[in-house]
Amino acid sequence: MREADETTRQRLADALREDPATPSELAVELDLTPHSVLRHAEHVFRSVDSAETDEQLLVAPPTCRDCGFDDFDDLLNLPSRCPSCKSEAVSEPTLTIE
Template sequence: MRSKPKEPRVPKDRHETVRHEIISLLSGENLTARDISGQVGIGEKEVLEHLEHIRIALRSRLVVTPPACLECGFSFRKRERLGKPGRCPVCRSERIVDPSYTIE
């Protein structure tokens, strides 16, 4: 049996670039990568890539609320990466609150 060829994915019509949309969402609002992904319509990994570029372009105006472990309360304050860590270095728990982002 042959399957139907998949139709090409048509990108969403945008009036702004993806990064401008993310910047406008984050100005004055605290959102996680999952929240941004749902509102902009791209994957979470793409959001993190865009946030890296936004952090460089805005010269430290991007404020990151660090992730924290729900089991022991460890906070990942010194973490440079913007994504969520896999597990806590103290208790090895995987129950970690997602980091959130905002622009001052």
Template sequence: MTLRKRMTELLERGWFTLRQVSQELGIREREALEHLEHVARSARGSTPLRVEHARCIQCGFVFRKRSRLSPPSRCPRCKSERVEPPRFTLSRPEGS
């Protein structure tokens, strides 16, 4: 089974951070990010990639407008580096 197929099956099971995906698949985070971007483009029709946005642990700022899938390094509001990374899943939103 290909790496992207394994990633797709993993993301269909629930919410995962980029680090969790890379650990589950046994690859580096940078490599997982590249595959995740491809999976996001491929999965637009049937079951789109859903993103739970990163947020600042210090002030609660939510990175809603961020288009990149990689975690931000620091908060633009309070400059804290304590940022909860985004989480991803492949599933339809509830109620659709």
């Protein structure tokens, strides 16, 4: 299938099958916003996490670079601050399909 014929979600899934990436990295590659990448990732999760496929969308959680907090409620989110120490030094989640 040519790249022009693929949907955004297909291109996102293909990119995640190749290498783990953050929403910002994927946004640059796919010409989207990081928040849009996360919305599409929710749908990709549903399609790869079905009984017909043996793949999974895996998410390494966002992590506070100051205190190490990584117990965020919503893994598919771009938190602006750490709920523990209130630092704004929070890394993005990393997504991959295996």
